[in-house]
Amino acid sequence: MESGTLSSSEFAEWSKSVVLFCHVTSRVQSDKHQDLLTRKGGNGFPYLIVMDGAGTVLARHDADRTIAAFDATLKSAEKTAKSLAELEAKSAQGDAAAKKELLRTRISLGQLNFEQASAALKELTLSDAEKADFEKTLVNLEASEILNGVVSAETHAAAGKRLAQMLAAGRIPSEEQLAGGYWQGILKHAEKEADIALYERGLTELRKMFGSDARAKPYFDDWEKTLEAMRAKKG
Amino acid sequence: MIRRRAVAASAALAFFLAGAATLSAQQEPSQEELAQRRTKKLEAQFLKSAAWSTDYDAALKLAKESGKLVFAYFTRSYNP
Numbered sequence: 221m222e223s224g225t226l227s228s229s230e231f232a233e234w235s236k237s238v239v240l241f242c243h244v245t246s247r248v249q250s251d252k253h254q255d256l257l258t259r260k261g262g263n264g265f266p267y268l269i270v271m272d273g274a275g276t277v278l279a280r281h282d283a284d285r286t287i288a289a290f291d292a293t294l295k296s297a298e299k300t301a302k303s304l305a306e307l308e309a310k311s312a313q314g315d316a317a318a319k320k321e322l323l324r325t326r327i328s329l330g331q332l333n334f335e336q337a338s339a340a341l342k343e344l345t346l347s348d349a350e351k352a353d354f355e356k357t358l359v360n361l362e363a364s365e366i367l368n369g370v371v372s373a374e375t376h377a378a379a380g381k382r383l384a385q386m387l388a389a390g391r392i393p394s395e396e397q398l399a400g401g402y403w404q405g406i407l408k409h410a411e412k413e414a415d416i417a418l419y420e421r422g423l424t425e426l427r428k429m430f431g432s433d434a435r436a437k438p439y440f441d442d443w444e445k446t447l448e449a450m451r452a453k454k455g
Numbered sequence: 456m457i458r459r460r461a462v463a464a465s466a467a468l469a470f471f472l473a474g475a476a477t478l479s480a481q482q483e484p485s486q487e488e489l490a491q492r493r494t495k496k497l498e499a500q501f502l503k504s505a506a507w508s509t510d511y512d513a514a515l516k517l518a519k520e521s522g523k524l525v526f527a528y529f530t531r532s533y534n535p
Contacts, residue, residue, distance in 0.1 A: 222501040226528070232505040238526040240507045241514035246493035247533040249486060253511050257529050267529035273519035275511075290526070297524055373483075 221266060221285045234287050238270075238294065258368040261330010264397060269330075270297035277329040278304075300329070320344060327357055334361045356394055362386065363393040367401040380409030384418070400429060407443060416450050423447065489533055496532035 225231055243256050245265075253259075260269055260277050268281035270293055279297035283289040304325060310318035323340050326332050332340065341354055363386065370379045383405040386392070393399050403425045410418035423443055430436040484492070497509060508514040518525045 222499060222530070226501040227504045229504075235505045235526065237523065239514050239518045239521065239523050240505055241511065241525050241527045242502060242507045242509050243511065243527060243529045244493060244496050244509065245529065245531040245533065246489055246496075247483070248489045248493055251493070256511060260527070260529070262529055265529060265531050269527050269529075271515075271518075271525040271527055273515050273522075273525070275515055275525075278524065294524065294526065301524075 225285050225287065225290075228287075230287050231290075234291065241271075255368075258365060259330075259333070261364075263364045263368055263401075268293075270294055272301060276304075277331055280329070300325070316345065320346070320350065323354075324357075327361065332361075334358065334365050337361055359386070359391045360393045360395045360398055362391065363398045363402050364395075367398065367405065370401075370405070376405070376408055377412060380405045380407075380412065384409045384413075396429065400426070403429075407446075411446055411450065414450060414454070416447070416454060419447055419450060484533070493532040496530070 243253065245254060245257055247254065257263075257265075257267060260267075260271070260275075261280070262269075268285075268290075269277050270279040270281070271277055278300045279293050281290065281293040283293065304322070307318050307322040307325065311322050323332075323337070323344065326340075327337050337358055341358070346354065363383065366379045366382050366386075370376045383402055386402075387406060393402050403422045406422040407419055407426075410416075410422060423440075426443075427440070431440065501507075502509070508517065514525055514527075517523075
């Protein structure tokens, strides 16, 4: 994308209608806003969004990386800005349905972190079905935040422990992009704790998702070796 | 719909592989090495092809002043 669409003269022309901002996650400790990706709801690279001047996320770009698709995302962001303003006005007047829709929209746009979303949810009166629906979203949000905090072996160990706690509580992310990282974290934790049953469970889940893809084979080979070593050590 | 599912599956695998690489890393590069990688990234040609800002606060200020929305691209320099 960087050497293609983003470097084209057509993109340079289109971009005159927006403010272009590029954020580089560097892991350099002195760099400002290193957690910006997470704060804006991202959980991987590249990540493209449209924000307003207050930094509020109005649209995520999940489509093709073409100028036409960028433009469609921009138009969607403009509509969302209008819709959010209407929902905020209705919510302020006590409209219960608008409050729920506003929370759903804010979570989906990455405007709230897990703690903020959990707190906002407590303020709403929900049916069992609505609670279950929001809970599913919160599980994805929690897993995303834990995984985005992994920057070193130490933070990985801590994340693995938290993910294992989530699993013990039956909290498994439904988003495919998160589930891979989630189960890898579980593997690391299971290895550290010499928990063979947990390791096997993690490996089984990863196989279901990626086992048939040749590109993932080297990783599965490594994990199989680790599992064998764990079994041998236990005797 | 089929294309969207294919894109989602591909993205999931890419994320999985990136995560596997990250999580299997035993040693984080030094701060000096990370700073060098960041500097190299900021010299990328695409950043010179349009009016990109890499300063978050300045980009928001400009958006407020101009009434335009911010088109934000998140990338990384710590890994290739």
